[in-house]
Amino acid sequence: MSVLAVAKKDFLDVRRAKSVWVVSGLYMLLVAFLFYFGQNGPTDPNVIYQLSTLTTVGTLFVPIVALMMVYLTIAGERESGSIRYLLSLPNTRRDIVIGKYLSRGAVGTGVILVAFGVGAVMTVLWYPSFEATVFGGIAGLTVLLTLAYVSVAIGISAATGARSQAMTGAIGFYFVSNLLMISPNLSIVAALEYVLNGRLGMGISDHLFEFIRMLSPTIAFRKSLPLVVPNDVTVFPANADPSAPSYLTPEVAFTILVAWLVVPIAFGLWRFNRTDLD
Template sequence: MSTLDVAKKDFLDVRRAKIVWFVGALYVLFMLLLIYAGQTGSQDPNILYSLWNLTAVGAMFIPLIALVTAYLAIAGERESGGIKYLLSIPNARRDVVLGKFITRTGVVSASIVVAFLVSAVLTLLWYPETRIDVLGGMMALTVLYALTYVAVAIGISAATASRSRAMGGSIAFFFVTSVLNVLGPLQLVIDYVANDLAGLEISTNQIAFVQSLVSPTAAYVNSTGLVFPDGFNTIPEELPWFLQGETMVVVMLGWLVVPLALGIWQFERADLG
């Protein structure tokens, strides 16, 4: 078997997980409600504001979809003993990790793409200006954002030997990088550590960059300047290079590659009994 063989087998398993499809369908529903709400009560509705609100919802909801879909991918197999079957076929351990990542990536990406495609159709029906370019750009950024959390979940799953540890690690990561980021404490912590404790006297923009490095959610929110018009809503018209949307995409790509690589490294060293 190869990476693709593992992915095909894993898809047969994951498609039976009702919680995965439920969470994905819930995101589609949330998005459709936002698109609908954005055009009610307005004679000249603007799809950009609906998509802007979607960014805030997606910042919290997308990680849940990704983590629920992927956190048991390998840890569940290890606890049940199924991992020994996968490795006896034979498969390299790297094949198992990458195959699981491909499958979970496909499932998460499919729910996001379906949500945006249906929204595009409704936008054509309900809004005077469709802005398909912004819709397409947001879809691409949202898929990339989701994949960073899939990679993190797969990495955690590969590095842990039980369901409870995989769940605990995923919840902790979500709380620190998403919940604390959206609610604000993460930025305050970085400011306190860098300026009050270390005395570095770094600027607000530099704090925002550090925040993006430690949180895929922050990088995702900051990357939206790539698709929304300059100065739209709270997007500044001028930003330093390290907060530009292109830099944020690179940061998200790093969040996609590094946790996956660490997961493979840890899984290859693990004693599977």
């Protein structure tokens, strides 16, 4: 077998996972819901506004979709012992990690593209303008966000040896990188700033703390939005600040988001290679 053979087998396996279909179906229903009721709201429906709402909600929902469909892909097989069967074939551990990433990433990408396809059809039918450039750009960034969390889940799954550990790691990462990062004033970075600046008086720049917050894939995604959204659009959760230092630009945020597609897999593979499966 090879990377592609592992990916093909895993793709067939993931199609039978009910949890994947449930969370994917909920996301598609969410997209349809937002676009349907959006065209019944204002007298002049605006697809940009619906895309903004979808982006805000998606930062909470998309990581769940990605993590749910991936976190057990290797840890589950290690706990059941079926990983030994895969390794008894002419497969390397690298083949398994990358093959499973390709299959789960393809499923996640498919879910996002189908959901945005549903939104695109509804937009053409009910909205006065399609805004194809913005629509396509946001869909592309959402795919990258999905792949970033797929990468994280693969890395966690490869680095852990039990279902409970993989689940704990996935849930913990979701809380730390998402729920505890989205609100600037209520994030764990804000708590760090309070301790270092408020209590210890270290005088660290606010921009540096914002960069630390941007290391989250979710925040990097939001900070990348100005790359695909016109400057005069003010309804999106993140807008480019011309006065911000160079390390807070949308381009840097996009680079961080892309890095999340690679670094977790590399770490997971490194840990997997050092693990004794006997």
